[in-house]
Structure formats: C-alpha cells, structure tokens
Amino acid sequence: MSEADALRQKDLLVQDALSEGFSVVRVTTPDAIPFAAERLHRALEDGHHATMGWMTDHEDRRGNPRVLWPDVRSIVMLGMNYGPDEDPRALLERADRGAISVYARNRDYHDVIKGRLKLIAGRLAARTGAEVKVFVDTAPVMEKPLAEAAGLGWQGKHTNLVSREFGSWLFLGSIFTALELPPDEAEADHCGSCRACLAACPTDAFPAPYRLDARRCISYLTIEHAGPIPQEFRAAMGNRIYGCDDCLAACPWNKFAQSASEMKLKARDDLLAPELAELAGLDDAAFRTRFAGSPVKRIGRDRFVRNVLIAIGNSERLELVKVVLARLDDASPLVRGAAVWALGRLALERWEVERDARVDAETHVSVRAEWARAQPVT
Template identity: 70%
Template sequence: MTPKQLAAEKSRLVADALAEGFSVVRITGPDAIPLAPGRLQAFLRDGHHGSMAWMEETAERRADPKVLWPDVRTVIMLGLNYGPEEDPRGLLSARDRGNISVYARNRDYHDIIKGKLKQVAGRLAARTGHEVKVFVDTAPVMEKPLGEAAGLGWQGKHTNLVSREFGSWLFLGSIFTALELPVDAPERDHCGKCRACLDACPTNAFPTPYRIDARRCISYLTIENAGPIPREFRVAMGNRIYGCDDCLAACPWNKFAKASAEMKLKARPEYEGPKLAELAALDDAAFRAFFSGSPVKRIGRDRFVRNVLVAIGNSGDAGLLEAVRRLLDDPAPVVRGAAVWALSRLAPDELVALGLAAMESEPDATVLEEWRAAQSAS
C-alpha cells in the first residue's frame, strides 16, 4: 500500500473503532517502548509483583511485542472511558457496606472490550488482508507504556495511564497487526509536582513516584493475594472489599473527564455499596449467582468473604457479630482466620471463651496463629 493508502486506512480504522464505542484510538510501533524491559526487570527483581508468578514467567514476551508476535508491525492502542458519575471514595464512609472498585461495578470489562476489539480487528483484516491479534489485560502486553507511546496518555506517578481528556478512567485494549500503519506522537508527562495519587494511597504502596509495590496495594491484596490479608494492612483496607480506587480518584486530571455513558448502561446497581451482612452470608453458589458476569467472580467466594470479614472488623458495628460468629466454623481456613480477626475487633471479650475450644480442634496453622494473635492483643 502507498503512504496515501495507509493514511486513508488509518483514518478508516480510527473512525470504525470510535463507531464501535471506543473513546480514543492511537497507533504506535512495536519497538516504541525500549525502556520498558529494564523497568519490568527492576520491578520483578525487587519482588514488587508479590505472588504474581505469571509476571516472571511471561517477562520476555511482556517486555517486547515482537517476542509476543514476531510478525507485528503496528500496535493499535484503544481506550474505553469508564469514568464514574461521582467520586467512588464517597462509599468509604458507609462502614456497613462494601466498596467495590469502579471497574467491577458493571459487566466484566474483559468481555466488553474483547468483543469490540474483535469486531474492529476483523474488519481491518478483511479490508487489508493482513493478520491481526487482539489483547486485553490478561495477555502479556504492557498496555500502559504502549498507551503512552501511542499518545493515549502518560503513565502517572500511580503507574496508571492518565489522559488529559479522560483522567485516570480508561480501560485499555490493543490490536497487533502485520500492516505497517502511520504512528502517532507519544504523550508527554503532565504530572508536574503533583503527588495527589501518592498521598491518597491508604497503604503507602508507592516506594517512589512511578513505582508501585503490589504487595502493599489494596487491589493486589484483595484480588491477587490468596492467603490472609497481612495484619499491617487490615485497618487501612476499611470497607474496600474488591480493589481500590483511591489513587485513581485523587488524580486532578479527572476534573476534565466525563462520566461514561456506555458504562452507565452496563452498571450493576447492586454492586454499589452492597450490605456487608448480606455478602458475608454468601455460600459458593450464591456468590457465583450474585457476581455472574462480573470480574469479582474470578477471585472465588472464599477470598471474597475474607475481604468482607476484614471490612466487618473495621465497621465498628456490633450488629454484624452474628455474621462473624457463623463464619468461625467455615470450611475455608482463609475465611475462619478473617472471622477470628473480625471478632477480635468487634467483641474481644468473646475471644477467650471461644478461642480455647476452637484452638483445640483447629487443624490449620494460619487460623491457629490468628487466634493466638487476637488473644495476645486483647
């Protein structure tokens, strides 16, 4: 194709993607992130990925799009606005309710974006005859550095992509193609001296600006972490039961963002501040039904109820004690351990009587440690 034809094809592609519902489309080359491999290695070397072993396993492919797919000539980066109508931190004061991250308050964004990507990519392949591949989040693609290189925005001090038009509220997806399209200019950093996102983090998860230690991040702790929530972070979790929006919501660039009309249509009102007592009562079947089609379902009932119990322990609401007592005998050790901690927060006077009997029959070492720690602190 001639340069003129390629430019025309790029225009058609962008128009098609916008018509499909994407908010912004930009294009870059597969070699546009030369600093990314070194930064990824430093992140892994410092152990900041925590238990996410898959990041090490896919590091080579993640760092270089050409390793992931040698035939790629162009990376098309697409963003979908998911901006909320209100600051999601408002729910943090509702201590008897759970706060679910904004991105998970509607249908699973992986499904939403992947369907759109396939439509756009399929039409591009049909028009040009060039092979395409689509990726969204779960694939080993460094979407944020590529998004910056393409001009969607820049990686802010919270390490997430920031857009002058959409703030910190963009879902990202990518289309790799063997067609070499004209590229867009990268976006420069507009954070300046601002550190609002860093100061907003409840657990100080940013050792320095532009670096995150996932092991301290509430999103990691409530989603990726399979074991007990480390004690040092439990109080800071508050009522955050799935993810955390604090660093995103604090970004001043959000004042230019508009609420997403598309996400509003797919919103699940039942996920906006659900009652902790009702969530604590969910068994596996009820959990799967309640979170059908939601990304929350991916973590499973046990991990989720663990999060709910930490929130209950932070609620100060003695009316939630019965929910806690029922879960002291739960089949899942991670749930039983969290119930012990919640009990120690709401009714420490019950620990001695209940603990002696429970510790005699408790087979799990981590739960036994929860009993010991709770009793020594009371």
C-alpha cells in the same frame, strides 16, 4: 500500500472503533517502548510483583512486542472510558457497605473489550488482507507504556495511565497488525509536582513515584493474594472488599473525565454499595449467582468473604457480631481466620470466650495462629 491508502485505513479503523464504543484510538510502533523491558526487569528483581508469577513468565515478550509477534508492524491502542458518576471514595464512609472497585461494578471488561476488538480487527483484516492479533490485559503486552507511546495518555506517578480527556479511567486494549499504519505522537507527562495519588494510598504502596510495590497494594491483596491478609494491612483496608480506587480517584485530571454512563458502562445497582452482612453470608452457589459476569467472580467465594470479614472487623458495627460468629464455623480456613480477627476487633470479650471454646479443636495452622494472637484488635 501507499501512504495515502495507509492513512485512509487508519481513519476507517478509528471511526470503526469509536462506533463500537471506544473513547480514544491511537497508533504506535512496536519499537516505541525501548525502556519498558529494563523497568519491568527492575520491578521483578525488587519483588514488586509479589506472588504474581505470571509477570515473570515470558518476560522477554513483555518488554518487546516483536518477540511476542515478529510480524507486527503497527500497534493500535484503544481506550474505553469507565469513569464513575461520583467519587468512589465517598463509599468509604459507609462502614456497613462494601466498596468494590469501579472497574468491577459491571461485566468483566476483558469480555466487553475483547469482543469488540475482534470485530474491529476482523474488519481491518478483511479490508486490507493484513494479519491481526488482539490483546486485553491477560497477554504479555505492556499496554500502559504502549498507550503512552501512542498518545492516549501518560503513566502517572501511580503507574496507571492518565488522560487529559478521561483522567485515570480508561480500559485499554490493543490490536497488533502486520499493516504499517501512520503512528501518532507520544503523550508527554503532565503530572508535574503533583503527588495526590501517592498521598492517597492507604498502605504506602509506592516506594517512589512511578513505582508500585504490589505487596502493599490493596488491589493486589484483595484480588491476587490467596492467603490471609497480612496483619499490618487489615485496618488500612477499611471497607474495600475488591480492589482500591484511591490513587485513581485522587488524580486531579479526573475533573475532565466524562461519565462512563454515557458509554453504557454504568455500574450494576447491586454492586454500587452492597451490604456487608449480606455478602458475608454468601455460600459458593450464591456467590457465583450474585457475581455472574463480574470480574469479582474470578477470585472465588472464600477469598471474597475473607475480604468482607476484614471490612466487617473495621466497621465498628456491633450488630455485625452475629454475622461474624456464623463464619467461625465456615468450611474454609481462610474465612474462619478472617472471622477470628473480625470478632476480636468488634467484641474482644466474646473473642476470648470463643477462643477458649474453639482453639483446641481447630486443625488449621493459619486459624490457630489467629486465635493465638495476644492482641487480636491491632
């Protein structure tokens, strides 16, 4: 293919992607992230991936796109704006409501983006005959370094992508193609001396700028972590029941971001500020119905209600004690344990009464450990 034809195909691809709702499209080469493998290896060696064992799987593929697919010659990086209509941190002041991360307030973005990527990539393949592959987050693709190399933005000190046009609010997807397309220039780092994102983290999850320790991250703890929330992070969670947007929302570049509602990614009304009391009472069927199509559904009812009970324990709302008491008899030990802690935070005298009545009959070691804590309110 001639240089002119390659440029024409790139222009057609970009226009197609924009018409499908993507906000920005750029192209890079598979050898454009030479330092990514080393950085990934360091993070894994330091244990910053916590229990996310999938990050160690196929580590070589993550660090080198050509290992993932030897025939790739160009990588198209696409971003979709999902910026909120207002600062999501405002919800943290409403202690009786649950804060769900902005990205999870509508349909699962994996489904939204992957469907559109397949359409775009399919049309590119039909026009050119070149083989294509599409990826959205779940594959071993280091999307943020590639997006930086393609010029969509740069990896900020919070390790997320930052765009001069869309702030910290971009969903990312990629199209690998055997077609050689003209690459775009990489974006430079524009963080400067700013440390707003680092200072905003409630749990000090950044051991250094540009490094994230997932073991301390509320997003990891509320989504990926399967067991009881570690004691030291429970109070810092506040009312965050799925993910955490603090470092993203603190980024000064967000002032340039356009509202995602213009892109038809507006949040579902029932996920903007749901009542903790209602969420704590969800059984498995009700949970599945409430979060149908949402990424929240993937963590399961027990893990979600665990998060809700931690939020209730942080709420200082005495009227929620009855909600907590109902969960002391829950079938899930994960939920029962979180209810024990929440009760101790809200009503210590009642906690002592319930402990004396229940601890001997409790069979699960993690729940017995919650009852055995000398100071449940810490």
